[in-house]
Amino acid sequence: MTLEENPPPEGESGAPEGRVLPRHRAALIRRIRTLMEFWNITEDELQRVRPRRVVAQAPAEIKYRHPASGDTWDGQGPQPEWLRRALLREGFTVEELRQAVSATPDPHPDTPPLDPG
Numbered sequence: 001m002t003l004e005e006n007p008p009p010e011g012e013s014g015a016p017e018g019r020v021l022p023r024h025r026a027a028l029i030r031r032i033r034t035l036m037e038f039w040n041i042t043e044d045e046l047q048r049v050r051p052r053r054v055v056a057q058a059p060a061e062i063k064y065r066h067p068a069s070g071d072t073w074d075g076q077g078p079q080p081e082w083l084r085r086a087l088l089r090e091g092f093t094v095e096e097l098r099q100a101v102s103a104t105p106d107p108h109p110d111t112p113p114l115d116p117g
Contacts, residue, residue, distance in 0.1 A: 065100040067092075072101075 020028060036042075060074035064083060071082040086092040 062101055064094075064097040066097065067100040067103075 036046075060076055062072045063075040064073045065071070066082055066086055069082065071080070073080050073083055083097070086097060087094065
C-alpha cells in the first residue's frame, strides 16, 4: 500500500500544514516501514542519506511586457491571459510586446553594471 493508493482523508487531520497528528503518526510509520521493506531500504541507509541542497535560480529574463499595464511574462509556463488579450483583442503584435521590454527604462540608473570578469 502506498500513500498514492491510500492518502489520508483530506481536511480531516486538523493539523497545521506540514504536521501530522498523533493518531495519524502510527499509520504513517506503518506505511513507511512497508515501503522500506518493499524497496529493501534499511534504517542505516536512511541515516546516511543527506538531503540535497536546493539552489535558488535567478528569475528568468522578462521577454514580453504590456506597454500600458506593465504586465510581464518571461516566456515560461502557460501564456498569461493579459498576453492573449493584448494580442487578440487589443491589437498588439508580438514584436510590439517584445520591444516594450527593451524600451523599459532602467529602474536603477545609478547602479553600475556588474563586471563579469
